[in-house]
Structures are given as C-alpha cells and as structure tokens.
Amino acid sequence: IIIIKLLSDKREVDSLHGRIAVGFLIVQDILVIVAMIALNALSAADTSSLAVMTFLRILFSGLLFLVLVALLMRYALTPFLNFLAQSKELLVLFSIAWAVSLAAIGYSLGLSKEVGAFVAGVSLASTPFREVIGSKLTTLRDFLLLFFFVDLGAALDFSAIGSQVQEALLFSLFVVVGNPLIVMIIMGVMGYRKRTGFLAGLTVAQISEFSLILAALGMSLGHIHAPVLGLITLVGLITISASTYLILYSHTLYSYLCSWLDVFERQIPYRELADLPAAESRIDIVVFGLGQFGRTIVDLFKSKGYRVLAIDFDPELVRKAQAAGIDAHYGDAEDAEFIATLPLEHARWIVSAMHDQHPSLALQQTLKAQQYPGNIIFAVKENKQRETLLENGGMVFVVHEYAAQHVAQELLNLDMSG
Missing domain, CATH: 3.40.50.720 (NAD(P)-binding Rossmann-like Domain)
Known part of the structure; x- marks a missing residue:
C-alpha cells in the first residue's frame, strides 16, 4: 500500500520501473497468501487425529473458494456492478461489503480473513470499475492505514527493544541495501538500464505489510514467539520509514550515484535500447x-x-x-x-x-x-x-x-x- 501510494503521488505507477515494482509486489503478496493458506492448513492438521484429511479439506475448500470467485468474476460481478454504477455510493458500499464478506468466508474456511480480503481486491480489480472504486476508497484506505500503524506500534514490546536494536539495524541494513542490489543485479543481467534497475530496486527496500501479517499469523499458531514478532515489527518500521524517503528522492539519489552504477548495466542494455529510434x-x-x-x-x-x-x-x-x-x-x-x-x-x-x-x-x-x-x-x-x-x-x-x-x-x- 505504501509503495503504491508513493509511486502514485509521484505519477510513476505507469512508468517502466513503476510497473516492474508493482509486478514485484503482486508476486510477493501472492506468495505470502499461498504461505498463509499452507500454514493454516498444516496447523489445523496438527491438532486433528485425521491430519491428512483435515489438510486436504482446507486445501480443497480454498481451491473451491477461488473457483467460485473466479466464476463470479467471469459471469456475474461485472454485470452486477454495471447496475450498481448508476449510483457511485452504492458502488462503494458494495465494494466494502464484498471485501468484508469474502474476508469472513475466508476466515470461516480456515484460510484467514487476509486471504479472503485479498481475493476480494483481485476480483474487483478485474472489473471495468477498478479505477472508480480505487479513487473512491482512497480516503478510507488512508484512514485505515493509520490504524494499521497503530496496531504495528502496539505490537512492539518496549521492554525487549533495547536488546533487539542491534539485530534490527543489521536486518534493516540488509533489506534497505541488499534488496535493491539484488534487484539491480537481476535487472542488469536481464538487459535493463541501470536507471530502471535502481528506481525499481528502491521500491523493494522494505519488508511489506503482508510480511507483518504473516509473522502475526506465525505467532498465533505458535511457530514464533513475541520477541521475534517484535523484532520483525521493528525491522518493518525502520525499513518502511527509510524506503519512503529513498523513493521520494529516488531521482536525486540516482543523479549522485549514477557514475557508480555502471557495473549493474550491460554494455548493450538490449531490453530498452531495442525500442530506440535509429541514430541516423x-x-x-x-x-x-x-x-x-x-x-x-x-x-x-x-x-x-x-x-x-x-x-x-x-x-x-x-x-x-x-x-x-x-x-x-x-x-x-x-x-x-x-x-x-x-x-x-x-x-x-x-x-x-x-x-x-x-x-x-x-x-x-x-x-x-x-x-x-x-x-x-x-x-x-x-x-x-x-x-x-x-x-x-x-x-x-x-x-x-x-x-x-x-x-x-x-x-x-x-x-x-x-
């Protein structure tokens, strides 16, 4: 959410590096959703005498849930939204109700409410009304984002922070510096220019909100303990804060560092040069x-x-x-x-x-x-x-x-x- 908001404010969502960054985020969130489904299924299996059957039941329920939502997206959702679009208020109310309903269904199936809400967002994004819905929900999104950070801060155990600062700074340094370097190396090998790799790399210089949700799920299932969740939360706060300014001043940073980034660009960055007009x-x-x-x-x-x-x-x-x-x-x-x-x-x-x-x-x-x-x-x-x-x-x-x-x-x- 934070990265998309920053790119949107800078009008860079539709740029090449913006689209690549959005691709990173989508794949990242899908993998977290899959991991959350697997964790919930395995946890339910561990507490049941019919472990394999319980795991298969949750897995089957999840697949059936996705298939049913896909059928609704294909045959029912768009026509119904066409009818509701006569009133923007009804369109917004339905979008909120749809997200809450799928979140509740996801929770009841043992998939977690976050999985259901994510599926609801994907289904709404597949309709022709995604821009209208997105713009109308911007204020609500920013308002709820406030409570996300309130909950994030509330999860910190201040009695343990003093002993975790060193580890948090070390992990944060890896995320803020290491992640962009990895992205620049990969994009350089793939034939992108160093500028594209640098700007796209800065967007992954933080751990995402879903990482914190995954960690909270892990603690609720007993896989990790409160101090570990506190460390992850602290790393999240540091990296989110740092990457916000890195993204805001990305072009200024590039102007200072561009001469040092030649190693991340092929001699012929064919991915982008192939589209250039002939020099003559x-x-x-x-x-x-x-x-x-x-x-x-x-x-x-x-x-x-x-x-x-x-x-x-x-x-x-x-x-x-x-x-x-x-x-x-x-x-x-x-x-x-x-x-x-x-x-x-x-x-x-x-x-x-x-x-x-x-x-x-x-x-x-x-x-x-x-x-x-x-x-x-x-x-x-x-x-x-x-x-x-x-x-x-x-x-x-x-x-x-x-x-x-x-x-x-x-x-x-x-x-x-x-």
Whole structure:
C-alpha cells in the first residue's frame, strides 16, 4: 500500500520501473497468501487425529473458494456492478461489503480473513470499475492505514527493544541495501538500464505489510514467539520509514550515484535500447509526453508531413501511439544517458508536454549540457512553473487541456514563419 501510494503521488505507477515494482509486489503478496493458506492448513492438521484429511479439506475448500470467485468474476460481478454504477455510493458500499464478506468466508474456511480480503481486491480489480472504486476508497484506505500503524506500534514490546536494536539495524541494513542490489543485479543481467534497475530496486527496500501479517499469523499458531514478532515489527518500521524517503528522492539519489552504477548495466542494455529510434534517423520535432496536449501536437505536425518522434514513460501510451502509426518510444526525460541516444542533431523543435516541472527542468539541463541548438518548448499548468523554466531559456506555454489544439497550431505557425 505504501509503495503504491508513493509511486502514485509521484505519477510513476505507469512508468517502466513503476510497473516492474508493482509486478514485484503482486508476486510477493501472492506468495505470502499461498504461505498463509499452507500454514493454516498444516496447523489445523496438527491438532486433528485425521491430519491428512483435515489438510486436504482446507486445501480443497480454498481451491473451491477461488473457483467460485473466479466464476463470479467471469459471469456475474461485472454485470452486477454495471447496475450498481448508476449510483457511485452504492458502488462503494458494495465494494466494502464484498471485501468484508469474502474476508469472513475466508476466515470461516480456515484460510484467514487476509486471504479472503485479498481475493476480494483481485476480483474487483478485474472489473471495468477498478479505477472508480480505487479513487473512491482512497480516503478510507488512508484512514485505515493509520490504524494499521497503530496496531504495528502496539505490537512492539518496549521492554525487549533495547536488546533487539542491534539485530534490527543489521536486518534493516540488509533489506534497505541488499534488496535493491539484488534487484539491480537481476535487472542488469536481464538487459535493463541501470536507471530502471535502481528506481525499481528502491521500491523493494522494505519488508511489506503482508510480511507483518504473516509473522502475526506465525505467532498465533505458535511457530514464533513475541520477541521475534517484535523484532520483525521493528525491522518493518525502520525499513518502511527509510524506503519512503529513498523513493521520494529516488531521482536525486540516482543523479549522485549514477557514475557508480555502471557495473549493474550491460554494455548493450538490449531490453530498452531495442525500442530506440535509429541514430541516423532525421527527425523534425521531438515530443516528450503523450498526454492530451502532447498527442495533439504529434498528430498535428504528423498530418502536415513533419517527421515526429514521440517519447513517453508510460508503455501503454507508447503502444497506443505506435498502433496509430506514430514513431513512439519508451523513455524517461530525466535520464540524461537516454537523451544522449536520441537523434536530436537535425530536430528543429523539442517539446516538453509533461506539465510536471521536475522532468522538464531535468530535460532542460540535459539539452543545455549537450548544447542542443534548436528550439525548446515547455508546456506548464501554473505560472510559478513558467518563471523557473524561463530563467534557463526556452519558450514556455501555460497550457489548459481544452486549449491544446490552439497551442499546437501556434507552434506550427511559428515553425512555418521561422
């Protein structure tokens, strides 16, 4: 929850490293759910004279539960939500009731309420209403997150903390430093750039909330004792706190450490370079950002016969643009090494349609360092962003989404007159 919230606040959920991080988290949570089912089944078997039969009963109940939910997802859930969607309040109430109900069913089957709630979330995410439900439940999620941390703090045995600090710091150091290093090594071997590996690695520099739930389950089953749970909780608090700031300042950290990270990148990072335009390509205009404003510029200039190169960090927007016949590629405007690979020698215009000040400033500084001789345009949404960009040179438009076509036409007129 915390990592997704941080990535969402930074608008990086749809970036390549954001999608990879979400993939890590999903696999991690699924494995924890499987482990929790197995632990509950084994625990029930241990206390029964018919151990094997008890284990098989819980396992069968779990599989039947998943199959029934899958059938509801396939044939009933979406049509029913279509009916409820006439009222957003009913949609939200049903989502909460659905999660609580499946949590209760999971608990009654011996699978734990966390397993049931997780299945409920997966089923709702499979419907076309996942974005609406997610946005409406954001406030409730943040409110309940407060109680999660209250419970986390309450689980700490302060009488034992003094003797556990050394161990907690050692384990936390491994998680905060070791986990990102492991991810960077794996992603480097797989052919990703060091920047992608570094940013994705920072998202796993903590133990997840499910780890704490798994530990609590282990204590309730008698597999671990209270001091061990306290140690895990302390490591969780340290790593969650540390990784929060690592993620918030990930780009700044990368700018300081990038020269030391070459060892984590292949000589040819083929996973990302395979999608780059040819170095000898002659491009008239390069557009960073394929949102409404950026796509409008791309479409207008392309319709007038210009050779347009579009860049975005959202792979889905890139795929849609490519399907429409646009020369679009995945890339990060804040990555100076990526910018250096683009065929900018003959480009007359570079347009930053990202609206966010930070990547625009990074792009501006990179182009200035590379002594780019053409025209640079920045689209911003607020006047205060405009002043910062103007200080370093370049034309700036304060853009409203409804004026995208007008601004694109103005740029075209400027190019024709120049």
